[in-house]
Amino acid sequence: DAGITQSPRYKITETGRQVTLMCHQTWSHSYMFWYRQDLGHGLRLIYYSAAADITDKGEVPDGYVVSRSKTENFPLTLESATRSQTSVYFCASSGYRNTGELFFGEGSRLTVL
């Protein structure tokens, strides 16, 4: 089915471990985004990408790494997970310039113990 999919949907890890959250979209959208959602903070932008091999920092990039070797994939890596990175992570994509229309995945809930 067409759309945007995230994996894993749930992940429990320990402090200091590396974790990669996957995001795949089938629309060939140029723009892709990673947000984290926390109570009291809403959704905050971690990283975004305008096209393959083009990425840039968002509001809260520290502790995260992204790559985009293919248009359809945008993985997010936590190189050394910390408890403050416990959150729900949403990947989104957009194919339209100058609009606020993002298509979100269903989220990845990450718990860092």
Place this chain on the structure above:
Amino acid sequence: QQQVKQSPQSLIVQKGGISIINCAYENTAFDYFPWYQQFPGKGPALLIAIRPDVSEKKEGRFTISFNKSAKQFSLHIMDSQPGDSATYFCAASRNEKLTFGTGTRLTIIP
């Protein structure tokens, strides 16, 4: 700093009533103002959006009112229904990036 401020944090409205959620922004460079609706366990989905050169936009029971001089915008849900119970986020867009408000949990009671 919070560039988009949203209130209230939570809202309870009776079925058939009007739900009103307010947002204020600081950056006048924002050029698109969408509202997103999120149900538990799901990602946010676009509900309705407005550009700053328009003062009001209506789609069915949902209306955005926009006050450019005050840098404020609001979502009105007319004839609120139990199926409208969800979390609502206002947002502001610049250069393809969305800045979200902190969200409003709306509960519609019978």
